[in-house]
Amino acid sequence: MTPLLEVEDLRVAYGKIEAVKGISFTVPAGQVVTLIGTNGAGKTTTLRTLSGLLTPRTGKITFDGHPLNGVPAHKIVERGLAHSPEGRRLFPRLTIAENLQLGAFLRKDTAGITRDIQRVYDLFPILGERRRQPSGTLSGGEQQMLAMGRALMSRPKLLMLDEPSMGLSPIMMQKIMDTIRELRTQGTTILLVEQNAQAALSLADEGHVMETGRIVLSGTGAHLLHDASVRKAYLGED
Amino acid sequence: MTELPQQLANGLILGAMYGLIAIGYTMVYGIVQLINFAHGEIFMVGGFGALTVYLALPTGTTLALALPAMLLGGITVSVLIGVAAERFAYRPLRGAPRLAPLITAIGLSIALQQAIWKWYPDGKQARVFPQFKGHALTLLGATVQRGDLFVLLAAPLCMTALGLFVARTRSGRAMQATAQDPDTARLMGIDTDRIIVLAFAIGAAFAGIAAVAYGLRTGEVQFRMGFIMGLKAFTAAVLGGIGNIYGAMLGGLVLGVAESLATAYIEHIPGMQQFGGGAWKDVWAFVLLILVLLLRPQGLLGERVADRA
Numbered sequence: 001m002t003p004l005l006e007v008e009d010l011r012v013a014y015g016k017i018e019a020v021k022g023i024s025f026t027v028p029a030g031q032v033v034t035l036i037g038t039n040g041a042g043k044t045t046t047l048r049t050l051s052g053l054l055t056p057r058t059g060k061i062t063f064d065g066h067p068l069n070g071v072p073a074h075k076i077v078e079r080g081l082a083h084s085p086e087g088r089r090l091f092p093r094l095t096i097a098e099n100l101q102l103g104a105f106l107r108k109d110t111a112g113i114t115r116d117i118q119r120v121y122d123l124f125p126i127l128g129e130r131r132r133q134p135s136g137t138l139s140g141g142e143q144q145m146l147a148m149g150r151a152l153m154s155r156p157k158l159l160m161l162d163e164p165s166m167g168l169s170p171i172m173m174q175k176i177m178d179t180i181r182e183l184r185t186q187g188t189t190i191l192l193v194e195q196n197a198q199a200a201l202s203l204a205d206e207g208h209v210m211e212t213g214r215i216v217l218s219g220t221g222a223h224l225l226h227d228a229s230v231r232k233a234y235l236g237e238d
Numbered sequence: 239m240t241e242l243p244q245q246l247a248n249g250l251i252l253g254a255m256y257g258l259i260a261i262g263y264t265m266v267y268g269i270v271q272l273i274n275f276a277h278g279e280i281f282m283v284g285g286f287g288a289l290t291v292y293l294a295l296p297t298g299t300t301l302a303l304a305l306p307a308m309l310l311g312g313i314t315v316s317v318l319i320g321v322a323a324e325r326f327a328y329r330p331l332r333g334a335p336r337l338a339p340l341i342t343a344i345g346l347s348i349a350l351q352q353a354i355w356k357w358y359p360d361g362k363q364a365r366v367f368p369q370f371k372g373h374a375l376t377l378l379g380a381t382v383q384r385g386d387l388f389v390l391l392a393a394p395l396c397m398t399a400l401g402l403f404v405a406r407t408r409s410g411r412a413m414q415a416t417a418q419d420p421d422t423a424r425l426m427g428i429d430t431d432r433i434i435v436l437a438f439a440i441g442a443a444f445a446g447i448a449a450v451a452y453g454l455r456t457g458e459v460q461f462r463m464g465f466i467m468g469l470k471a472f473t474a475a476v477l478g479g480i481g482n483i484y485g486a487m488l489g490g491l492v493l494g495v496a497e498s499l500a501t502a503y504i505e506h507i508p509g510m511q512q513f514g515g516g517a518w519k520d521v522w523a524f525v526l527l528i529l530v531l532l533l534r535p536q537g538l539l540g541e542r543v544a545d546r547a
Contacts, residue, residue, distance in 0.1 A: 053421055073424035082425075089422040091415050102415050105408075106427040154427070 002065065004029040004158055004189050005050070005081075010059035012042075012049050019045040021213035022059070027158060027191050032184050034192040034200040034221070036234060037210035043193040044086050046210075047160050050191075051083040052076040064157060078106055080157035084164065086193075088147040092136030096127050096146055099135050103153030113153070120149035123179065141172030148179065152188075159183070160191045165199060177203060197234035201225040209234070245502045246495060247380035251455065253494020254393035258448035259471030260478065260486035261400065262320075262441025268417045268481035269437045272328060275343035277445060278468015279350035280320045284446030285367070285459035286358055287315025292368055301368050305388075305450075313446035319350070320442025321435055329431075347464070354461040364460035367453030385454030392447055397487050400440065404483065409436060417481065466520070473527045479540020488538055497523050 003026035012020040020042040027033045035043045048054045050061060052073030061068040063081055071079070082103075090099055100120060104113045121128030124145040130138070135146055144164055151159055161180070165173040173196070181203050184190060194200035201207050204221035209230060217230065224230050262277045274280075291311030295304050327346055331339045354361045370384035382390070404410040415423040416433045424430055452467065453459050470493060478489025500522035505514020513521075530537065 051425055053424065072429075073421075074427050074429045077425060077427040085422060085425065089419055091418045091422070093418060094411075094414060098411065102411065102423075102426045102428075105412065150426075 003027055004064060005191065006060075006062040007046075007050070008060040008062075010046065010049065010061065011057040012045050012054055013057050018057070019213055020049070020056075023208075023210070023213075023215045025208050025215065025218070027189060028205075029157075029189050030184075030187055031205040032180065032190045032192060032203060032221075034194055034204040034207045035210055036194055036197040036200050036207060036224075038195065038234075040212070041210040042213040043210055044162055047083060047085075047162050047191070047193055050076075050160065051081060077154050077156075080154075081160065082151040082154045082156035082158070083160045084147045084151040084162060086162040086166070088140075088143045090135040090138075090143055090146055090150070093134055095132050096135055096138070097131040099146055099150050100153050103150035106154065116153055116155070120152065123182075124149060140167050141169065141175070144168060144172070144176055145179075148176070152183075156188075158189045158191060160193075162193045163195060164192070165194060165196045173199065197230065198225070201230075241502065243379035244381060245498045247377070247382055249495030249498030250491060251382070251386045251389055251494070252498065253474075253491035254389045254487075255448045255451050255455075255467070255490070256471045256474040256493055257487035257490025258389070258393055258396060258444045258451070259467060260475040260490050261396075261444045261483055262438075263472050263475040264478070264480050264483060264486040265437045265441045267475070268483075269413065269420075269434055270328075270332070272339050273343070273472070274323070274328075274438075274441075275340065275468070275472075276323055276327075276346035276350065277320075277441065278464030278466075278471070279347045280316050280323070280442050280464075281445035281449050281452075281467060281471075282459070282461065282464030283319050283350060283354065284312040284316035284442075284449035285453050285463065286354060286361075286365075287446065288312035288450045288453060289365055289367055289459055290315075301370055304368070309447065309450055312450050313443045316442040316446030316449065317439050320438045320445070324435055324438040329434075347468075351461050351464070358461070361461055364458040367457055367459050369457050370454065383455070386451075388454050389448075389451035392451060393487065396444060396447060397484070400444075400483060403440075409433070413437065470520075470523060473523060477527060477530050477537055479537025482537070482539045485537055485539035492538070493523055493526065496526050 005027040008024050009022050010020055011018060011022050023046065035046065037043055045054065049056050052071060063079060068076060091102065100117050104116065107113055126142055127146055127149060135143065138146060148161065148164065164176050168176065177199050180190060180192065192200055192204065201221045201224050207219060207221050207224045208215045209217040209224065259281050263274065266272055266274045288308040288311050291308045292304055295307065323346055327342050328339050331342060372384055374381045374383050404413060412423065412428045413433050413436065415426065415428060416430050420430050452463065471490065474489035474493045475486045477493055478485025497519045501516050501519045505511050
C-alpha cells in the first residue's frame, strides 16, 4: 500500500542557509510518525514546507497520491492536510468558538461543523465552558487543546502537530499526549514533531531523528526509545 | 459661545469625511502593515469619477436623481484604481523592505495627480461639482447645507454595514484572521491574497463615497484635493488606533471637531489671538496628533499589540 504522505529528498533553504538538507520519509495511513531532534534541526521547516508556507528548493512531496509541490498553502488544507503550528498560533482576539469555525473554513456542511465543534468540546470540556472568550485569554495548555481542536475541524486525513508539548506542565503534557493516542485509535494519521523525545517515541509507530537538516536515524518508536545513542543525546542518559 | 452647535456640526461633517477616508488606511494597514500613501489620490480620482458620470447624464437631470449614479461612478473608479495599485504596485513588493512600498506609494500619488492634471478635461483647474439647490436646514441649532446631509447619512450607514460585514460574514471573519496572523490564516484555507484585495477594495469604495461628499460640500473637485485630505485621514486613522475600523471613524470625528473648535475659539484665548482662524487649523490638527502619539501611542481605540510571531 502506498503511504499517505511521501517525502523524497526534500531540501529547503532560507536565502543561502539550507535548513533541510535532503530528507526522505513516509507516513503510512493510520500511523503516528514522529520527527524528533533539537532546536534548529529542521523539523518545523519541514512541516511548514509540507503545508505550503515555505517553498522547497528541490524534492518531491506526494500526498494521497497527488504531488503537493506548487500547491498554495490555502489549497493544501483542502486536500486533507492540517497543520497545528509551533507556538499554537491562535487568533488571539477571536473567541474559542470562532477559532474552531475558522478551522472548518472550507467546509460547507453547517450541521457537520456544529457536530465537530461539539466533539472538540467533549474532548476538551474546558474549551466548551469558555467558548465565548477570546482565545488569547486561555492558558498555554488550553491554547494547545484549542490549536489541536482547530486543526481537527478540517477533518484532515493527516494531522501535523508541531511541538504540542512545548511550555506545558507535566500534567497538561500528559493530557495532550493521551489525546494524540486517542486520535490515533480513532484512525487519524499523525505526523508529530517534538523536542520531547521520550513522550513522542513512546506513542509513535515510527520515528526519525533529525540533526542539522538531515535524518540521522530512523526506526520504530520502541526501537529508538531503546537505542543507546538516542538515549544519550535526547533522553539525558550517560 | 452661541455658535458652539454650529462649530460642532461643521466639525462632525468634516470629521465624517476624514473617517470614511481613514477606513482605507486602517484596513490596509491592519492586514498588510502597509501605509498606502496613495490613498488620498484614490479618494481624489473617485471625485472625478462621480463628476464624469454627472457630466455624461442629460443636462437638466436633478442632482437627487443623478446622485446614485454619481456615487456608483465614484466608487467604481476608486475601487478600480485601488485594486490595480495593490495588484501591480504593492503585491510585487510584498516581502521587500518597508521603504520600497512606501516610495512606490508616493510615486503612485504623484502619477495619479499628474494623470488628472494632464488628461482630465480642464483638469489643471478646479472643476465645478454639482450642488444641491435650496435653503440650508436648521438642525439642533446649527445650519447645515443640504449637500452635507449626504455625509451625515452615509458615514453611519457605511460604518454599520462594515461592522456587520466584518463581524458576521465568512469573508469578514477571514479578514480578521488574516489581520491577526496571515500565515495561520492560510493554514485554515483562507486565500489571503483575496482578502488583501478585498481590504483595498472596501477602503477605496469608502474613499469614493467620501469624494462625493467632499464635492457636494465644497462645490468642486481638483487634482490636488487628495493630498491634505489624505494626510488628515491618515492622522485620523493613527489618532483612532491604526488597524481598528471604529477607531478610524472616531479619530476622524475627533479630528474634525478639534479642527473646527480650534479655528473658532483659539483666537479668543488671551495671548493666542494670532494662532486662531482657518490658517492655523492644520497646525492644530497635527498638534493633536503629536499629543496623542506622546500620551497614547496606540491611539484612542488601539490595543497595545504584542509583537507578532
